[in-house]
Amino acid sequence: MKYSLDCEETFTQTYMFWLSRFIRNKITTLSNRQVKDKDRLTQILHELSIGYKEIEELKSTVKEVRNIGINSIHVYFIPLGKLFKFMSNYGPKSMKEIDEELLSDFLATQTSKLSDATKKNYRIALVTFFNYIDKQNEETNGNTYRFGIELKNWGGLSGKSGQKLPSFMKKDEVQKFIQAIDSYEFSNKIAARNRLILKIILYTGVRVSEAINIHMKDFNKDEDAYIIQVRGKGNKPRVVMIKELIIGKDLNEWNEIKTCQNNLLLCNQKGNELTQAYISSIVEKILLSVGIRKEKNGAHMLRHTFATMLYQKSKDLILVQESLGHADINTSRIYTHFDKDKLKQTTDIF
Structure with a gap:
């Protein structure tokens, strides 16, 4: 109509x-x-x-x-x-x-x-x-008004890529953040859960939307680590891993009190799925508590931090692509901008 x-x-x-x-x-x-x-x-x-x-x-x-x-x-x-x-x-x-x-x-x-x-x-x-x-739209006489909006000549874009270098934490800031996760004073009922989800995001690089949708059947122990199957964009599955030493204590505490519906690993106190906004608010509070301020303080910054440190350590762009679940390797290429070893070579040209 x-x-x-x-x-x-x-x-x-x-x-x-x-x-x-x-x-x-x-x-x-x-x-x-x-x-x-x-x-x-x-x-x-x-x-x-x-x-x-x-x-x-x-x-x-x-x-x-x-x-x-x-x-x-x-x-x-x-x-x-x-x-x-x-x-x-x-x-x-x-x-x-x-x-x-x-x-x-x-x-x-x-x-x-x-x-x-x-x-x-x-x-x-x-x-x-x-x-x-x-x-x-259509008037009573059958005529249609056409805006014909194209905005082809709008000059607000500065380049073709449309890509901005992401915010991320440096190594010393990551250490401060990790310590703050364990020391931050959450409510007793949600402390273990909050520590658990933040560590999963930071140590695996999963998206917040992927972390809050992890089901128990996709969370399995393998020797000294947990293998987690997540569903990315387009419902594409991939597997990430995190060491038991990192999350074992928080996971055990959370499993003792959680009452999640739909077999979720993580949930709010009513048993329902957590929201992305809530997770980002936790990240921002912890960052501010230790004096870390980034252009974007949300939970997605943890994913950028994981990817940046992974590339700096491995120099393996394919590994970054597979770990983050990027369909196109060019999406992962942005993290090569933070390769300090290559940048140092430019200082010795003369």
């Missing part, structure tokens, strides 16, 4: 109508392999078809959709949510007042401090959103 472009009384209502429907459309087209609560997702899709009136309400729903298992939905919502706030200051009366020039102004002012990769995501979100409206 198609709708009039300015289908509500005010610009705000119209924008929220189209944004709600667009988010619903993206949910149904993104991968659903990791979806945990099908009934709740069905309910959310129904709510989105009706539409939300407040941006914060939609933001909360998008966060819930991510936790349910549609991990990439925020890539579309964040830029469009910021565009909503940008347009609120601009004060348009109709969606038809939005054009390429206005969107270029938005990108120029709102993405100045973002990486090229994130800037590309912003552009893709805008182009996809207005292309969706182009196909779904």
Whole structure:
């Protein structure tokens, strides 16, 4: 069913109508392999078809959709949510007042401090959103309004790769962080669990989404280590390993008190899956407690740290690729930027 472009009384209502429907459309087209609560997702899709009136309400729903298992939905919502706030200051009366020039102004002012990769995501979100409206709007006379947004000439990108060097901890910082994991004062009920998941991420380089989805059947003892099978992007399986000496004590303490549903290794106190936001908040608190400050203090920084140290020690890019589960070795190549031995060679040229 198609709708009039300015289908509500005010610009705000119209924008929220189209944004709600667009988010619903993206949910149904993104991968659903990791979806945990099908009934709740069905309910959310129904709510989105009706539409939300407040941006914060939609933001909360998008966060819930991510936790349910549609991990990439925020890539579309964040830029469009910021565009909503940008347009609120601009004060348009109709969606038809939005054009390429206005969107270029938005990108120029709102993405100045973002990486090229994130800037590309912003552009893709805008182009996809207005292309969706182009196909779904129709007036009573049968005419369709076309935005035709392409943003091909937007000059905000500084290079072709769109890749930014990741934040990571140096060797001495890693030692401080590891010591802080064991000394940080968590609540007794969750202390062993929190130490366990942070060590698994840091010592194996798994993604946070992979760590919180580990099942007991995929966590097996092998001599003096544990072999863990994780499911990466595209539901691709791979195997990582961690020594028993590192996690044995925390694992035993956690197994004595945990009451996880769905055979999960790690869960919250209600037995449900942990959230990525919660894990990142723990990492940030520990980092700040020992005076370590990075551009990005979230849990994903632990994965970058693992990959950087692995390459520095092994000089084996294939090993890095296989350990991180990268489909393309060029994704892993970024960690060669931290090869200090090669950099030192440049200091002796003359």
